[in-house]
Amino acid sequence: MAADSRGSRLRSDDCLTERLYYTDSYLHEFEARVVAVSGATVTLDRSAFYPTSGGQVFDTGWLEANGSVRVRVKDVAEDEQTGDVQHIVEGDAQALSPGSVVRGTIDAERRLDHMQQHSGQHVLSAAFEKLYGFPTVSFHMGEDSCTIDLATDAISTKQLEAAEALANQVIAEDRPVEIRFATANEARSLGVRKIPPAERQKLRLIEVHDFDLNACGGTHVRSTGQIGCILLRKTEKVRQGLRVEFVCGLRAIRTARRDFETLTEAASVFSTHIWEVPQQVRKSLDEIKSAQKAQHRLLEEVAELQAQQMLQSAPERGAHKLVVQFFAERNLGFIKMLAQKLTKSGTAVALLGCGGPQPSLVFAQTPGLANDMGALMKQIVQQLGTRGGGNRDMAQGGAPDSARAEHALQQAASVIG
Ligand SMILES: [Zn+2]
Numbered sequence: 001m002a003a004d005s006r007g008s009r010l011r012s013d014d015c016l017t018e019r020l021y022y023t024d025s026y027l028h029e030f031e032a033r034v035v036a037v038s039g040a041t042v043t044l045d046r047s048a049f050y051p052t053s054g055g056q057v058f059d060t061g062w063l064e065a066n067g068s069v070r071v072r073v074k075d076v077a078e079d080e081q082t083g084d085v086q087h088i089v090e091g092d093a094q095a096l097s098p099g100s101v102v103r104g105t106i107d108a109e110r111r112l113d114h115m116q117q118h119s120g121q122h123v124l125s126a127a128f129e130k131l132y133g134f135p136t137v138s139f140h141m142g143e144d145s146c147t148i149d150l151a152t153d154a155i156s157t158k159q160l161e162a163a164e165a166l167a168n169q170v171i172a173e174d175r176p177v178e179i180r181f182a183t184a185n186e187a188r189s190l191g192v193r194k195i196p197p198a199e200r201q202k203l204r205l206i207e208v209h210d211f212d213l214n215a216c217g218g219t220h221v222r223s224t225g226q227i228g229c230i231l232l233r234k235t236e237k238v239r240q241g242l243r244v245e246f247v248c249g250l251r252a253i254r255t256a257r258r259d260f261e262t263l264t265e266a267a268s269v270f271s272t273h274i275w276e277v278p279q280q281v282r283k284s285l286d287e288i289k290s291a292q293k294a295q296h297r298l299l300e301e302v303a304e305l306q307a308q309q310m311l312q313s314a315p316e317r318g319a320h321k322l323v324v325q326f327f328a329e330r331n332l333g334f335i336k337m338l339a340q341k342l343t344k345s346g347t348a349v350a351l352l353g354c355g356g357p358q359p360s361l362v363f364a365q366t367p368g369l370a371n372d373m374g375a376l377m378k379q380i381v382q383q384l385g386t387r388g389g390g391n392r393d394m395a396q397g398g399a400p401d402s403a404r405a406e407h408a409l410q411q412a413a414s415v416i417g
Contacts, residue, residue, distance in 0.1 A: 017085040018046035022204060023179060025115055025219040028106045034065075034096050035084075042071075042087040042096055043079075048106055051078040051085050055139030056118050056218045061106040063087065069095040073104075111219065116249030117146050119177060119208075119221045120167070120230050124148065124246060126212035127166040129193065132159055136194075137240050145233060145255070146248070151241045160244070164232045174225030175209040187215060231255060299334055307341035311348060317416070320369055321348040324413045326406040332360040336396065339364035343393070351412045355402035363412060364394045376415060380408050 017035075020027050032044035042063060052058045058076035071091035079086055096102055118141065125136035125148055134150040181202045187195055192205060193214040206216045208224060221227055228249035236243045247255045263274040270280040314321040323342055327335060335352040342350040343366045352362045361380065363373040377395035381388040384404060388397020399405030 016083045017044060019085065019217075020046055020048040021050055021219050022217070024048075025111075025221070028108050028111070030104050031101055032104060034098050034100050034102055036098055037093050037096055040089050040093050042089055042093055043084050044087065044102065044104070047085045047087070048104060049073060049076045049085060049087060050111070050114070050219055051076040053078050054217050055121070055141055056114055057141050059106045059111055059114070061104060063089060063096065064103045064105070065096055065100055071096065113249065113251060114141065115219050115221050116227050117141050117247075117251065118216075118218045119206075119224070120171075120227045120246070120248030121146060121148060122206060122212055122214055122216070122220070123170050123208060123224060123227065124163065124167045124230055124232075124244075126193065126208065126214075127163040127170070128244075130211075131163055131166060134242075144247075145245050145251070147243050147245050149238055149241050149243050153237075153242070155235060155242050155244075160232050160235065164230060167230045170208065170211055171224045171227045171229060174223050175211060176223050177220050178207045178209070179220070180205040180207055228252065299337065303334065303337045303341050304345075307338060307345055311342060311346045314348065317349070319347060320366065321346055322413065322416060323348055323350045323352070324409050325351075326353040326355070326402075326409055328355040328402060330354045331356050332358060332362070332396065335360070335362045339394070343367075349416055351409050351416070353399065353405040353409045355405065359399040359402050359405040361388065361397045361399055361405060361408060361412075362395070363390070365392075367393050369393075371416060376412055379415070380412055383411075384408060 020030055027048045030046065030048045032046045034042060035045050036043040048059075049061065050056065050059045059073070060075075061073045062070055063073055064070045069092065071089040071093060073087045074090050075088040077086045077088065078084070121136075121139050125139075128134040128136065128150055132152070134152045134155070136148045137151050138149045140147045182190065182205055183201070184195060184203055187203045187205060190205070190213055192203075193212060196203070196215050203215045204217055205213055206218070206220050207213045226249075229252050231247050231252040233245035233247065233255075235245070260274075263277060266277050266281075267274040270277065270284070272280050310323050310325065311321055314323045331354055335354045339350045339352055339362045342348050343364045347366045347369070349365045349369065349371060350363070352364075354360050361377065363377050365371050365373055372392050373395040374390040374392060377388045377390055377397045381397040384397075384399055386398040386400060388395065390396055399408060
């Protein structure tokens with residue numbers, strides 16, 4: 001088929017796809033007539049497939065014809081101009097000829113999940129509104145979790161817990177969820193939570209018995225018990241207010257299971273109960289901090305002693321001592337400490353190097369001596385092809401490996417003379 005082919009239409013553009021899910025969210029199989037096929041996009045005269053809109057994501061499923069053609073519906077969208085439902089398929093879309101009858105089948109598990117999330121959102125939004133007067137300004141359904149944005153700057157943990165508890169109580173009461181149609185004026189007089197700005201002849205209302213009434217085009221459960229449960233997750237500040245992450249139904253179970261496994265793993269590392277994990281983590285961090293402090297103190301002492309010994313055995317160079325030494329097992333932090341001690345305890349020039357994962361060089365002199373350590377380091381690192389520098393009395397730089405770091409020390413020593 002040529003790319004510019006729009007296919008043929010069997011009816012006028014003002015006749016929209018009849019949305020079967022408007023009145024029955026549990027309809028998983030249906031028959032329809034093909035109206036148009038354009039590329040991979042199939043338009044039907046009626047459909048139970050939900051197109052991405054109003055925060056809810058699309059259904060997936062199959063379209064079959066003549067018992068021989070079967071194509072996968074991988075995405076469903078709303079045509080913004082015509083309002084038609086567009087089925088984007090994988091496979092031979094052209095085999096579905098306009099005018100022919102197709103059988104549509106919706107992936108039931110995915111649909112149920114979306115119904116649980118969306119009905120759960122209505123209950124949760126109503127709970128925040130009833131308890132604290134926080135209106136919901138937007139809803140997003142993701143692959144793993146859902147979010148609502150509340151028009152408020154702040155929310156306390158207590159408020160989150162209370163809204164979660166009320167929402168779950170409404171779920172446990174298994175209240176009927178009904179679909180109603182009304183004009184905007186009727187909806188207003190009924191006290192609908194949020195009237196959409198677009199003026200339509202009839203609004204579709206979703207009523208959670210004695211708890212919430214809201215205009216919505218989504219797919220919903222028959223009674224709140226089918227939502228299963230609501231689990232609130234993290235919150236974060238966003239431009240339009242406060243974002244609350246949540247999961248409902250079987251997703252909540254999967255999420256809680258994953259959380260539990262993560263906590264169990266952490267608890268086994270600490271050989272403790274999962275409830276003790278935060279306390280154990282804090283304790284371990286405190287222990288690490290004090291061990292680091294103790295180690296630093298010991299290294300200072302070692303450096304002090306080593307500096308004394310090195311100064312005693314180092315050769316005199318006129319008025320100062322010259323210390324040249326490479327430490328295969330020490331790091332930059334230690335040789336810097338050592339250089340400071342050497343140049344403070346006596347009058348000395350210290351040319352030190354270390355190996356390890358980050359081979360480094362430190363050149364230092366007692367302030368007042370005539371050399372320029374920064375310039376010397378620049379000269380050495382230029383030859384090594386690494387980076388480094390410093391001031392007259394103290395400089396540091398990198399070396400490509402231990403052997404070249406050690407060799408560079410001898411070179412620097414010959415420059416100092
Ligand atoms: Zn809704």
